[in-house]
Each structure stands twice: as structure tokens, then as C-alpha cells.
Amino acid sequence: MPLSIRDRKLLWARSGNLCTFPGCTQQLVQAAVEAGEHFVVGEEAHIVAHRPGGPRGTSGIAAGLDDIANRILLCPTHHRVIDAQPLAYPPEVLRDFKVSHEMRIRGLLSANERMDAYQLSQYRSVCGSLRTVNAWRFESAAVVVCSFGSDPVPSAGDKWRGAGLEFKQIHDVAGVELLFTSSEADPDVEYWVNASTFHLVQSTYEPEAGELVPFVERQFVVGVLPAVRSTRLLLQPPASGIPTLRDVLLTLRNLNRGQAAEAEVLLYRFRNAGLADPDSALTELEKLRGQWWYDGANSEAATAIAGELNLVKAHRSNSR
Incomplete structure (x- = not known):
């Protein structure tokens, strides 16, 4: 079964237009000789084969074989390499390739090395087994971001972008509140702080533009528990002339x-x-x-x- 349009865009965006095989610098979409033309050389490979008899295939497993987590992008050469040598490149090795490549594309340096909003070590216990990747201190509370996916990366204007994240308010007196959870399967969210407000923007697929666009902005006024929540719709009803x-x-x-x-x-x-x-x-x-x-x-x-x-x-x- 093919990936959905949204998942395919996520898979290719997170690859950075490069083959996932370590050390390969092959671009997956290349410019043709004709001006303005491009052609695709990248190939989507299953980490665990879709069929039991395929490379890295396993009988008895059906769920998740068509998920984005079970796909890896490769150049044609390295697609043949991994399929011809399934014992040398089993699923766990390919998953490591995928995670390492996507983390490198997200910023080359880990978000922890870049993070200067607050001392992350003070909030490691809040995230438990997850990684503490962002923290902002307010007068009587803090907002802490925990990652169960790839690390987020800096965006323009002191903003951050990522997926597979939990956002929590840690109040000095009243306790801990989960503000929002972003799945790895969803488009990246963009988030930032302004005064006492934490902002988070979710995206969605826009069929007319053929791309991901901002859908809704969530705002959390912290310092009280629960946080004061509000939303602002960014995707508006279409103008006249669009199908009803x-x-x-x-x-x-x-x-x-x-x-x-x-x-x-x-x-x-x-x-x-x-x-x-x-x-x-x-x-x-x-x-x-x-x-x-x-x-x-x-x-x-x-x-x-x-x-x-x-x-x-x-x-x-x-x-x-």
C-alpha cells in the first residue's frame, strides 16, 4: 500500500534530499539539463519487507509495514546494496541509518548543544526516559519540551521546529501539566515563547498548493495551573469558486x-x-x-x- 500524500512529503522533507546510506551524498531529486526541469532518482525502500519473502521480510508481521517509520529513502545504488545483502543490513541497522540521518539533517548538532534558553539539566527528571530538549523559565513556572523522536532544530526568530515531542508546564507550587503532544507521524510543529505565553503552530496538507501549510496556532498562558488556553485558526475557508x-x-x-x-x-x-x-x-x-x-x-x-x-x-x- 502506498504512503499517503502527507506521509510521503514528511519522509522526503526529513531526508534533506539526500540518500540515507551513511557517507552517501547522492541527491534524490536532481536538476535536468533542460532549464527548470527536475527528475527523481531517490527510491523508497521498506525497512521490513512488505512481503515475507522479500529482503528483510518476516512472516507474521502485518501491522506497521506501510507506515512512514518503516520507509527509508535511498539512491538506486544503495537500495540494491541493502536488498542484495539482507543479513549485513537487517532492519535494526536500517532503522539506525534512518534515525541518524534524520537527526543530522535536522541540524547536524544536537539541539541540546545549541540550547541556551535554560539549563536543561534542571528538568531531566520531568521528562523521565525521554530527552529534555528545550526549557524556558517564567516567574513561577517553566515550559519543558521532551523528545521521543528526533531532536528539534532552531527556526527563524528564536523559534523551534520538530515532531515527536511532549510539551509540559512545570508550576513551582501546583505541579506538572501536559500542554500538548506532537506525534512523529504528524507534520513538524513550530513553537516559541513570548512574554508569559507559549505558542505552538500545527500544519496540515493543502491540496490546492500541494504542500504543508499552517493550520492552527495554540497559545498557552503559563504561570497558572491549568494554563489559560486559546486557539487561532490559520487555515481559513476557501474563497468563492472553490468546489462546495x-x-x-x-x-x-x-x-x-x-x-x-x-x-x-x-x-x-x-x-x-x-x-x-x-x-x-x-x-x-x-x-x-x-x-x-x-x-x-x-x-x-x-x-x-x-x-x-x-x-x-x-x-x-x-x-x-
Whole structure:
């Protein structure tokens, strides 16, 4: 089963356009001789083979074989190398290749070496078995970031970006509060502090632009427990001329066999059309479960979209 559009963009973005094999500097997308043209030489390989008889295949394992965590990007040469020598390059070795490469792309130096917002050592116990990667001190509290994935990297304007993170408020008197958790499977979040407020921006897939764009900004005023929370929607309902919710639904219900790949883009167009009326969109989205194409990547996209529409619904309710 192919990766979803969103997961494929994440996989390629985290590779930095370079082969994951240690020491290889082969670019995976290269410029052609014709001006403005590019061609793809990179190949997506399974860490554990999709079939039991494939390289590094194992019988009895089905769950997770099509996840982004089980994919690695390689140049054609090193794809052949690992498949021809599965004993020399078993799954655990390839997972190490993937993690090391993505951490190097994220910043070459670990975030701990760059971090100067606060002394991280004071908050290691808060993160337990996770790594403490950021901490900011306020008057009566601190915000601590714990990583269970790759380390975050600095972004523009004293901001940070990453995924696989837990964000916690540590109050001097009242205790610990989990503010937010970012999954490794989701797009990177961007976060920063300003005065007594912690800001976090989540992204989503935008089908018309064909890229990840900011979806919502979460704000946490710390120093009190629980933190004062608010959200600001960054992805707005589309302007006129964009297909309506009814139009997209009609197309989704009439997809022919062989058009399953088109369903994911249509689902995100459905999300855009439903931003103005999330209640109706959620009702209609649930009715799509019986469609023949509703599985795999399309099912995952529908679940993510339901979460986004529920967030929009809650935001509208709290704003009244």
C-alpha cells in the first residue's frame, strides 16, 4: 500500500534530499539539463519487507509495514546494496541509518548543544526516559519540551521546529501539566515563547498548493495551573469558486475503481469546503466510511481530517 500524500512529503522533507546510506551524498531529486526541469532518482525502500519473502521480510508481521517509520529513502545504488545483502543490513541497522540521518539533517548538532534558553539539566527528571530538549523559565513556572523522536532544530526568530515531542508546564507550587503532544507521524510543529505565553503552530496538507501549510496556532498562558488556553485558526475557508462540500461529496461517492489515489486529495478538498460548517462536514464524513476506497491511507486521511474539523468546531463554539 502506498504512503499517503502527507506521509510521503514528511519522509522526503526529513531526508534533506539526500540518500540515507551513511557517507552517501547522492541527491534524490536532481536538476535536468533542460532549464527548470527536475527528475527523481531517490527510491523508497521498506525497512521490513512488505512481503515475507522479500529482503528483510518476516512472516507474521502485518501491522506497521506501510507506515512512514518503516520507509527509508535511498539512491538506486544503495537500495540494491541493502536488498542484495539482507543479513549485513537487517532492519535494526536500517532503522539506525534512518534515525541518524534524520537527526543530522535536522541540524547536524544536537539541539541540546545549541540550547541556551535554560539549563536543561534542571528538568531531566520531568521528562523521565525521554530527552529534555528545550526549557524556558517564567516567574513561577517553566515550559519543558521532551523528545521521543528526533531532536528539534532552531527556526527563524528564536523559534523551534520538530515532531515527536511532549510539551509540559512545570508550576513551582501546583505541579506538572501536559500542554500538548506532537506525534512523529504528524507534520513538524513550530513553537516559541513570548512574554508569559507559549505558542505552538500545527500544519496540515493543502491540496490546492500541494504542500504543508499552517493550520492552527495554540497559545498557552503559563504561570497558572491549568494554563489559560486559546486557539487561532490559520487555515481559513476557501474563497468563492472553490468546489462546495456537496460537489466534493458527489465526486467522492462516484469514484471509479482504480481512482483510489484521487480520494485523498478530494478528502482534503472536502475538509477545506467544510471549514465554514464543520458540523455538516463531520456528519457527511462519517457517512463515507462505507465507500470502497475508504481504507489504508485514505482512512488515515479521513481520521486526521475529522480531528481537524472537530478542532474547528470547538474553536467556533468557544468563540461565541
